[in-house]
Each structure stands twice: as structure tokens, then as C-alpha cells.
Amino acid sequence: MSNLLSWSITLTLILFVLAISLGLLRLLRGPTAQDRVLALDFIYVVGMLIMLTLAIRYDSSMYFEGAFLMVLFGFVSSVAMAKFLLRGEVIE
Amino acid sequence: MTPWGEIAVAILLLASGIVVLIAALGLWRLQDFFTRMHAPALASTLAAWLVTFASIIHFSTRANEPDLHVWLIIIVLSITAPVTTIVLARAALFRRRRAGDELPPPLERQRY
């Protein structure tokens, strides 16, 4: 791991964390329920990107599995919440 | 690992960080919910592609063999992200019409 790469990874992770905090602000502020679901979905995607960046940082492909699970769980939870907003129940 | 590969990985990662930050800025700054909905799509398409290319370059040059495993994340993400977007858009339309906001009326049968 050269100096250049490790510095750029650190900088990228800082940018990702800034993005997540903006998403958290939107999550807390709302104003409607669909805004909060959108923000949570965004945070899931950025978390997945952080996992992939950590895979490069620590040279381990174990993080892929984590990223994969985050994609799937983020998808299921966002769709379930959106479905709840649409009908008031998740399973019809 | 060649230094060129490393420079490419660094540039791709930084670019994706900037794209994600712009998406978050859009999520925070845009006024209307439907306008805001377009911002997170940046993170799940362009930024995810950039990070995936970076990690393909990194692991392929390190192991000296192509690492195609990461492609799965792009493929799964481009199947799941549109479904979330569509369901959320429908939920928002439904809720805001019920709340009495000014929105286009529901599409009728045989309008065209």
C-alpha cells in the first residue's frame, strides 16, 4: 500500500462520512415519512460503498460479502417501508 | 502493483467520493421531494460503478488475474435500486395526493 493510495482512501472515506451525515440530517428533519425512507436508503448505499473501499484498504475480499449483504438488506428494508407507506401494511 | 494502477484506483475512488457528496448535497438542499428523489440515484449508479472499477483494477493487478466477483454488486444494485425508486415514487404520489397537494391527477383509462 503506497502513500498515495492510502491517503486517497482516507480522503474518500471522509467524503463518504460527510455524505452520510448530510443524509442523517435529512433523516432527522423529514419533513415527510417518504423523505426519511429515501434518506435511509441513501445511507445504506453509502455504507455499502464504504465496505467496498475498506476491501481495497485492507486487501481482503471478505468485505465483498458484507457489501453484498448490505445491498440486499437495504433493498428489502426500503421496499418494505415504502410498501408500508403505500398501503399501511407490509404483507397483503 | 504498477504505480499506474494505483493512480487509477486513487482517482476513481476520489471521484466516487465527490459524486456521493454531491448526491448528499442534493438530498439536503433540493426543495421538493420528487426533485430530491433524483439525487440518491447518483450514489447507486455512477458512484457505485466508480468504486467497483477501482476495486476490479486493484484486485486484478494485485493477483495478476481478472477478479470478476465485484461485477455482481453492480448487477444486483442495478436490479434492486430501480425497484426501490419506483415503489417509493408510487408511495409518495399516493400519500401526497391524499394530503391534497397539487399533483397531476391519476392516469385514466383510454386517455390517449
Add this chain to the structure above:
Amino acid sequence: MNRLLPSPLTSAGLLVLWLLLSRSFTPGQILLGILLAVAMPLLMLPLRPAAGPMRHPVVLTRLVFRVGGDVVLSALEVARGVIFSHRRLPRSAFVVIPLELRDEHALAALAMITAVIPGTVWSELAPDRSAVLMHVFDLADEADFIHQFKTRYEFPLKEVFE
């Protein structure tokens, strides 16, 4: 196709997916992948509607690459719109687009394409599938947008699925 492999493309995709996920090409994993590729479509058969026809692989491949390019271009457009949103608000608007596609697989593909491209969101389909309500991030000219949308995505899909 035949009874054992109702949809060969799905089976091939599942086999490739399994081998990529397990990241090993030993005979045991290949056998397990083949088992999965044969069993899954058979188990899913009662759930999904009939498989649609898929013609013109060249048109389909060209469409996939065009969508990939459009994703990058419109992502840059949306990014620019977000950065300068304090100076000029993006002209977001709903657009009603009359559709000529009727096949449900083609409509599903069209919905995926519009939702994956930043800047357009598929919002509502008319009950008789004659029109779709879409939200566009920055709409310059409505007639031009509808024309672009129909020629770039709808007509190739019509060629592939109908």
C-alpha cells in the same frame, strides 16, 4: 423450450452467478451450480407468468450499452443541477408519455431503464398501459424529451419483445 429447462437463459445466469459467488471452479461447485440452475426455474415456474419472447440480441446489447452511457451522462447533468441549484432551480416537472408498448416484460424493462437513469423516475402507469407518468429532474422541452425517450428506449424494446 423443453420441460427440464423451461428458461435456459435464467439457468445459465444462475450457474454463472453461483460460480462467481463461490469464487471457485472445482467440479463440486460446478455440480452444485448446475443443480441450482435446474431446480430454481422449475420451483419458480408456478409463480411467474409465461416467459416472454426475446429476439434481436444485437439490438438488446446495443440498448444495454446505450443505457450505460446515458446513466453516466445524465448523472453528470444531475450533479451539475445540484451544484448550481442555489443559482438556478432545476426545472423539475411531471410528464405524461403516451406508450405504444403493451407487453408486460417490455414495460418492466422500460420501468427499470427509466428508474436506473438518474434524472428520470417512473411514477405511475395507466391502468390500460396506454401512458406513463414520469418525473424529470430538469425538463428543457417537453415534446423533445418525449421524442427522445420514445426513439432511444421504447422503439428498441418494441423490436426486442414484440
